Amino acid sequence: MARDKVVIASKVYFNEDRLSRPAIMREIDGTLSRLGTDYLDLYIIHRFDFDTPIIGATKASYLDDAAGALNVKLTAEDIAYLEEMYVPHPIVGAIDHNPAQGVMLLDEKK
Secondary structure, eight states: OOOOOOOOOOEEETTTTSSHHHHHHHHHHHHHHHTTOOOOOOEEEOOOOOTTTOHHHHHHHHHHHHHHHHGGOOOOHHHHHHHHHHOOOOOSSSGSSOOTTOOSSSSSSO
16 A cells, blocks of 8 residues: 555653653654554554653744644545544453553652
């Protein structure tokens, strides 16, 4: 299938250097290599990191760029295009194995 016909998502978890920028960049390089692609459409941080301050903006201009997303307006045609290939499916995997009381933070700072 052509790469422009699929959406590839992955997630990053704690490894050496936790969720620092260098750690995320190292991990995404490994992910891209394993998946045999040169980009991802979505990269998700899998867990909150108490040791990394994870907004990621180191310059005021980055905050301005992020805030600019509030001005993006999608047309009905844009939304239809984005949802065209989406097929909902049941959640499977780790979520269905959570304890009854819900998700627990395993490395919460005390």
